[in-house]
Amino acid sequence: MKVWGRADSTNVKKVLWCADELGLDVEHQPLGGRYGGLDEPVYREMNPNGLIPCLQDGDLVLWESNAIVRYLGAQYGAGRVYASDPKRRAGADKWMDWASTTLVGAYKDWFINRVRKTPETRDSAAMERGLRVLREQLAVADLALARQPYLSGDDFGMGDIPLGCLSYPWFELDDQRPDLPHLEAWYHRLAERPAYRHRVMIEIS
Ligand SMILES: N[C@@H](CCC(=O)N[C@@H](CS)C(=O)NCC(=O)O)C(=O)O
Numbered sequence: 001m002k003v004w005g006r007a008d009s010t011n012v013k014k015v016l017w018c019a020d021e022l023g024l025d026v027e028h029q030p031l032g033g034r035y036g037g038l039d040e041p042v043y044r045e046m047n048p049n050g051l052i053p054c055l056q057d058g059d060l061v062l063w064e065s066n067a068i069v070r071y072l073g074a075q076y077g078a079g080r081v082y083a084s085d086p087k088r089r090a091g092a093d094k095w096m097d098w099a100s101t102t103l104v105g106a107y108k109d110w111f112i113n114r115v116r117k118t119p120e121t122r123d124s125a126a127m128e129r130g131l132r133v134l135r136e137q138l139a140v141a142d143l144a145l146a147r148q149p150y151l152s153g154d155d156f157g158m159g160d161i162p163l164g165c166l167s168y169p170w171f172e173l174d175d176q177r178p179d180l181p182h183l184e185a186w187y188h189r190l191a192e193r194p195a196y197r198h199r200v201m202i203e204i205s
Pocket residue numbers: 009010011012031032033038050051052053063064065066
């Protein structure tokens with residue numbers, strides 16, 4: 001099994017973290033960002049979007065990070081990362097989609113300006129707007145986590161992976177965060193997982 005994509009990309013982190021949780025032996029090829037290679041014809045053949053991550057497992061080539069996480073879970077983690085019960089699985093699916101749709105635009109506005117731009121080049125208005133929306137939206141996750149220990153339900157699962165990847169910079173950068181105790185307790189639970197520490201808690205860049 002092979003995964004393409006630089007390790008510090010949020011979407012690549014999802015895949016590498018999930019694979020580690022499942023104990024899979026993955027060949028990792030950094031790509032994108034400072035590594036380049038996204039316009040190489042061989043890569044475009046696999047992922048015509050020219051984005052990372054991309055997975056190859058036997059004759060399957062797959063892009064879209066959440067689809068890859070779902071595939072790995074269904075193929076190698078049924079009953080663990082990927083709930084067998086459709087109702088429990090739908091609950092996890094919901095949080096995966098929520099993180100990648102409702103939340104991610106605000107997250108990018110905040111993260112890119114906060115981390116990747118210099119004070120001179122950053123769009124402060126976009127950064128503040130992103131921060132404001134993040135504060136509001138993360139309260140929704142906090143409410144859910146008041147009732148269950150994981151976004152996936154009683155146990156860790158794929159529903160925790162997208163927000164788990166976004167949460168590391170959120171909790172580690174020293175911006176003013178609202179008091180969301182259940183979200184914070186969940187983050188600390190994730191930080192106890194060796195696979196999370198190995199794949200997600202790496203230098204923020
Ligand atoms: N919806 C796609 C988004 C993929 C995406 O935007 N990937 C970014 C990195 S997080 C990318 O390829 N950026 C170009 C680069 O890193 O050079 C997914 O979830 O896989």
